Amino acid sequence: MKWPALKLSPFWLCAAAIAVLGIAVTIFDLFNINTFIFFAGYVVLQYVVLATAWNIMGGYMGYVNFGTAGFFAVGAYASVVLYNLFQAPLALMIPFAGVVCALLGLAMGYLTLRLRGVFFAIATLAMAIVLETLIINWEFVGGATGAYILRSREQAPFGDYIEFLFFVMLLLAIFAVSVARWLELSRTGRGFIAIRDDEIAAECAGVPTLRLKLIATTVSGFLMGVAGAPFALYVSFIEPSSAFNLIYAVNAIAMPMIGGATTWLGPVIGALLLGTVQQVATVTISSELNLLIVGIVLVFFVIVAPEGIVGLLKKWLGGRRDDR
Amino acid sequence: MTADALLDVRAVTKRFGGFTALDQVDMEVRAGERFGLIGPNGSGKTTMINCISGTLANEGGEIVFKGVKLDGKKPHQRTRLGIARSFQIPKPFRSLTVLENLGIALEFATGTSRSEVQERGMAILETIGLAERARANAGSLTQIDMRKLELARAMATQPELLISDEAMAGLSSTEVDDILDILFKLNEGGITIIMIEHIMRAVMRFSTRIVVLDAGRKIAEGNPDEIVNDPEVERAYLGE
Ligand SMILES: Nc1ncnc2c1ncn2[C@@H]1O[C@H](COP(=O)(O)OP(=O)(O)OP(=O)(O)O)[C@@H](O)[C@H]1O
Ligand SMILES: [Mg+2]
Numbered sequence: 001m002k003w004p005a006l007k008l009s010p011f012w013l014c015a016a017a018i019a020v021l022g023i024a025v026t027i028f029d030l031f032n033i034n035t036f037i038f039f040a041g042y043v044v045l046q047y048v049v050l051a052t053a054w055n056i057m058g059g060y061m062g063y064v065n066f067g068t069a070g071f072f073a074v075g076a077y078a079s080v081v082l083y084n085l086f087q088a089p090l091a092l093m094i095p096f097a098g099v100v101c102a103l104l105g106l107a108m109g110y111l112t113l114r115l116r117g118v119f120f121a122i123a124t125l126a127m128a129i130v131l132e133t134l135i136i137n138w139e140f141v142g143g144a145t146g147a148y149i150l151r152s153r154e155q156a157p158f159g160d161y162i163e164f165l166f167f168v169m170l171l172l173a174i175f176a177v178s179v180a181r182w183l184e185l186s187r188t189g190r191g192f193i194a195i196r197d198d199e200i201a202a203e204c205a206g207v208p209t210l211r212l213k214l215i216a217t218t219v220s221g222f223l224m225g226v227a228g229a230p231f232a233l234y235v236s237f238i239e240p241s242s243a244f245n246l247i248y249a250v251n252a253i254a255m256p257m258i259g260g261a262t263t264w265l266g267p268v269i270g271a272l273l274l275g276t277v278q279q280v281a282t283v284t285i286s287s288e289l290n291l292l293i294v295g296i297v298l299v300f301f302v303i304v305a306p307e308g309i310v311g312l313l314k315k316w317l318g319g320r321r322d323d324r
Numbered sequence: 325m326t327a328d329a330l331l332d333v334r335a336v337t338k339r340f341g342g343f344t345a346l347d348q349v350d351m352e353v354r355a356g357e358r359f360g361l362i363g364p365n366g367s368g369k370t371t372m373i374n375c376i377s378g379t380l381a382n383e384g385g386e387i388v389f390k391g392v393k394l395d396g397k398k399p400h401q402r403t404r405l406g407i408a409r410s411f412q413i414p415k416p417f418r419s420l421t422v423l424e425n426l427g428i429a430l431e432f433a434t435g436t437s438r439s440e441v442q443e444r445g446m447a448i449l450e451t452i453g454l455a456e457r458a459r460a461n462a463g464s465l466t467q468i469d470m471r472k473l474e475l476a477r478a479m480a481t482q483p484e485l486l487i488s489d490e491a492m493a494g495l496s497s498t499e500v501d502d503i504l505d506i507l508f509k510l511n512e513g514g515i516t517i518i519m520i521e522h523i524m525r526a527v528m529r530f531s532t533r534i535v536v537l538d539a540g541r542k543i544a545e546g547n548p549d550e551i552v553n554d555p556e557v558e559r560a561y562l563g564e
Contacts, residue, residue: 187431187432187438190427191428193419194417194428197417197418198415198416198417200379200399201415201416201417202428203378203400203403204377204379204399204400204408204409204411204478205403205428205429205432205433205477205480206404206429206433206434207400207428207432208398208400209400210398262419
C-alpha cells in the first residue's frame with residue numbers, strides 16, 4: 001500500500017506561505033507596518049486580481065477586453081446594492097459581486113464573441129460606457145453623486161479595518177492566481193491557446209471554441225467582480241467616475257503585457273511592479289502620473305521585451321525549447 | 325444515396341454576396357474510397373471543403389455524413405463525428421510545439437488523456453515523417469513540414485474521412501511521392517480520403533473516382549481514365 005503522499009507543489013507552498021505571512025503582518029502586526037503600506041498594498045493586490053482575470057481572456061485566449069473598469073465597477077456597485085438593502089457583510093458581498101459579474105461576462109460573451117480583434121476590444125469598451133451610464137442614472141446606488149458606505153474603523157482581530165481589507169484582498173489574489181493557474185494547466189487552458197493561435201483550426205481540431213470563450217469570459221468576469229466587491233468599503237465613498245476609472249482597464253492590459261501574458265506568473269509580476277511604482281508615484285508626486293507611467297513602461301516593454309518579464313527570464317535561464 | 329455512401333453532398337449551393345461559388349453541387353463519397361476533387365483555380369474546391377467541415381454554412385442543399393445531417397452542426401462536432409481536414413494555407417498553432425499541436429486534436433477530438441498524448445502523437449508523427457520536429461515550435465517549421473503538420477493534426481482527430489486540401493502544392497516530386505505513400509497507407513488502414521490537388525500525376529495515380537468542378541458547377545465525374553478523356557474537362561482547364 002502506498003502512503004497518500006503529502007505532495008505539495010512549490011506553488012501551493014508559496015501560496016500558503018504568503019497567506020501565513022499576511023496573517024502575521026495583519027493580525028500579529030509583525031514588522032509593525034505602517035497603515036499606509038496596507039492602504040497601498042491593497043491597491044497593488046487588487047491589480048493582481050484584475051490583471052490575472054484579464055489575462056485569462058487576453059493572454060491565454062487572445063481576446064483583448066477593454067472593459068475591465070466596467071466589471072470592476074459593477075462588482076463594487078453590487079456590494080453597494082447589498083449594503084443599501086440590508087447592510088450585508090463583506091463575506092456576502094464578495095460572492096454576490098462575483099456572480100453578478102460572471103453573468104455579465106457570460107452575457108458579454110454571447111453578445112460580442114462573434115467579434116474579433118479590435119472590434120471585440122471596442123465592444124467591451126462600449127459595454128463599460130453603457131454600464132457607467134446605467135449606474136449614473138440609478139439613484140438607489142447614489143447615481144452621479146455617489147454613495148457613502150459606513151464601515152467600522154476596526155475589525156478584530158486585524159486591528160485597523162484597512163488591514164482587514166488588505167488581508168481579504170490578499171486571499172482574493174491567491175484565489176484568482178490559483179484559478180488562472182489551474183485553468184492554464186488544464187485541457188481547457190490548452191484549448192484557449194489553440195483559440196488564440198487560430199480559431200478556425202481550433203474548431204476543426206475538435207475544440208468547442210464558443211463554449212471555451214464563454215468559460216473564459218465568465219471566469220474572468222467573476223474574478224474582476226470579486227476584485228471590485230470590497231472597493232466601496234475601502235474608499236468609504238463611491239462614485240461612478242472613480243469606480244469606472246479608465247486606469248483599471250489600462251492597467252489590466254498593461255500589467256500582463258509587462259509581466260508576460262502567456263503564464264499566470266506574468267500578470268502577478270506585472271501588477272506587483274507597475275502597481276507599486278504607481279503607488280509610490282501617487283504619494284510622492286501625483287496620481288495624475290499613473291497613466292503616463294503605464295504608457296512609458298509599456299512602450300519600453302513592447303520594444304525591448306515583447307514577451308514580458310517572464311519571457312525574458314525564460315530566455316536567460318536558457319529553458320527555451322528548440323525553435324531554431 | 326447508395327447504401328455505402330459515407331458522405332453525401334446534395335445540391336449544395338454557396339454564395340458570397342452576389343457571387344455563386346458553388347451551384348447545386350452533388351457529390352457522393354463511399355466508405356473506403358480514394359476520391360479526387362479537382363478543378364481550375366477558384367472553381368470552388370476549398371469552398372466545398374469549408375461547407376463539409378462546417379467553417380462555412382451552405383445556403384442551399386444538404387450534407388449528410390454517416391446518415392447524419394450536418395446542417396447546423398459546428399465544425400468541432402463534425403470533427404468529432406469523424407471528418408478531418410487539412411488547410412490549403414497551413415494554420416498551425418504557432419505558439420505550441422508540433423507535438424502539442426497534435427495534442428490539441430487528440431485531447432479535444434478523441435478525448436485522449438494527457439498522459440497518452442505523447443505516445444499517440446509520436447506514433448502519428450512517425451507515420452507522417454515529422455518525428456524529429458516533434459519538439460520544434462510549429463511556427464518555425466518549413467512550408468513542407470507545415471503541410472505535413474496539417475495532415476498529422478488532421479490524423480490526430482482519428483477521422484473516418486480525411487480531406488486533404490492541396491497538401492502537395494510546392495513540394496518536390498519525391499516529397500509528393502512521400503505524401504502519396506502516406507495517404508495510400510492511411511487509406512489501407514480504412515480511412516476514406518478526399519484529395520484536392522492540382523498535381524494531376526498525383527490525383528490520377530491516387531484516386532479511384534474524381535469529380536471536377538468548374539466555376540462552382542460539377543462538370544464531370546468518373547474514374548481517372550474517363551476524366552482525362554472528357555472534352556468538357558479539357559475545355560475547363562485549357563480554356564476555349
Ligand atoms: N470567404 C470568401 N468570400 C468571398 N469570396 C470567396 C470566399 N472564399 C472563396 N471565395 C471565392 O469563391 C471562389 C472559389 O474559391 P475556392 O477557394 O473555393 O477555390 P478553389 O477551387 O479552392 O481554388 P484554388 O485551386 O485556387 O485553391 C473564388 O472565386 C473565391 O474568390
Ligand atoms: Mg483551394
